[in-house]
Amino acid sequence: MxxxxxxxxxxxxxxxxxxxxxxxxxxxxxxxxxxxxxxxxxxxxxxxxxxxxxxxxxxxxxxxxxxxxxxxxxxxxxxxxxxxxxxxxxxxxxxxxxxxxxxxxxxxxxxxxxxxxxxxxxxxxxxxxxxxxxxxxxxxxxxxxxxxxxxxxxxxxxxxxxxGPRHRLILIGAGDLSRFLSQMALSLNFEVIVCDPREEQRASWSLDGVTLSHEMPDDLVLRLQPDARTAVVALTHDPKLDDLALIDALQSEAFYVGAIGSRRHTALRRERLREHFGLGEAELDALHGPAGLYIGSKTPAEIALSIMAEVVAAKNGIQRATPVPVAEGKATWLDGGAAPADLPASCPV
Structure with missing residues (x-):
């Protein structure tokens, strides 16, 4: 579309x-x-x-x-x-x-x-x-x-x-979450590219209108050279795939770079990117992690909605402090002890 x-x-x-x-x-x-x-x-x-x-x-x-x-x-x-x-x-x-x-x-x-x-x-x-x-x-x-x-x-x-060119969303990882994100992004007129070098993950993954790539994530990001109308989101939970994409994406012009994961894994990821790959604080500050706005998401569809909302907010120039990011929402609801009774501590977003 x-x-x-x-x-x-x-x-x-x-x-x-x-x-x-x-x-x-x-x-x-x-x-x-x-x-x-x-x-x-x-x-x-x-x-x-x-x-x-x-x-x-x-x-x-x-x-x-x-x-x-x-x-x-x-x-x-x-x-x-x-x-x-x-x-x-x-x-x-x-x-x-x-x-x-x-x-x-x-x-x-x-x-x-x-x-x-x-x-x-x-x-x-x-x-x-x-x-x-x-x-x-x-x-x-x-x-x-x-x-x-x-x-x-x-x-x-x-x-x-x-x-300007059409807005583009690059998703690392083929799975249920990337499928829901792709469907939402397509409805918002994004060009969508899903990258996963794992054959077993790609085997049953297909969606009309989405380009599916088997390249290594860093090769794809380097080839596409994300511009100021490109967003990149890492979804695999595998540092060997997600980190490779994030290293190059954070050094590109992409208007949004995000990755899923818990707050603990997000902190470890930042440490890896800083200590082992030499990314600076300005580049790490551009990483949205955990990706998404805090809406109490539990299902893959709700998590996709949370992430897509943050991508659109960034596209439209909304500052990160305006919506409530996932980490701040978790700190408020979970750490502050004010979470609803039905919101588990293992809430995925």
Whole structure:
């Protein structure tokens, strides 16, 4: 499954290649409450078909109506990009279903050969972060290597947007926990790679949409070179496999590196990585261990939910001190003697 931005861009390119008029719509700025954040994309063709969204559906309905009744040329005069705002007045907010007087600003861009959508899609496929500059006067597009994330920047002359590769999750170990994590990650549009060199573990492990690797974990991590849109989680409880992956992952740009295990085993792991493999304190501080947020997890599915929640929090820039990590939760509930009666001391997370 592709991420939503890629689906929008691919649909826009396919419609254009089929000869249909197409608009690419970008949320550039919002004021007050708004259903979709800046950077959200939608493509709409001349028949009124859409992919993606810029609101809860009301603005889309109005754009579809205008495209069908007036045509794309009327919406974007002379084939040039146009800027449009919804929700400026209380009447508009009520009409378009915007909450509490929220305002949404859009740039409507007619898709053409110079839109460079195939080039942008290829950059995403090759995991290259791209800055896309749209000239608001001519519609010409310039693509450059850029940062992985950022809000749109709109001026009188140009709209600059940022596109990055799909988020990726590398799991070390093929088992029940990795299966639940994979299913959750796929539903969140992550690319998922499961690595396990143990043939007996891989024999019965398969899941549509997941790449299964038999490489040694350190070889896989070195080959993939985790970037700032990659998370790595070690799940085997075997230091010969987990530590190998963690050594290289902690020295990469990965936005999240975690490993399961008890607090005692986590402390021993940190000591091994420090004493035997020379990792510094800054690298060890980046290790999430035990991986996950404390939710009293007991089953593999609940543990997977705990870990995936922490991965998503890290992806979204939530600081580690904001959610309650596993170690802090255990110290509060178990060491403090305030644990519920049905929470065993051997609780796996």
């Amino acid at each position: 592709e991420d939503l931005d890629t689906q929008v861009l691919r649909a826009a390119q396919a419609w254009h290649a089929a000869g249909l008029p197409v608009l690419l719509v970008t949320v550039t700025r919002t004021w007050g409450s708004s259903p979709r954040p800046p950077g959200s994309l939608m493509a709409i063709n001349g028949r009124g078909e859409t992919v993606g969204s810029v609101s809860g559906g009301c603005i889309e309905d109005d754009l579809i109506r205008r495209v069908r009744e007036e045509g794309l040329d009327a919406v974007c005069a002379q084939g040039r990009p146009a800027t449009l705002r919804y929700g400026i007045s209380a009447d508009q907010a009520h009409r378009f279903g915007l909450p509490c007087g929220g305002t949404v600003e859009l740039v409507l861009e007619p898709v053409a050969a110079h839109s460079q959508l195939p080039e942008l899609l290829q950059a995403n496929l090759e995991r290259r972060s791209t800055e896309r500059r749209l000239d608001l006067h001519s519609g010409a597009v310039d693509l450059q290597l850029g940062r992985r994330d950022g809000v749109p920047e709109l001026s009188d002359d140009a709209l600059v947007t940022h596109f």
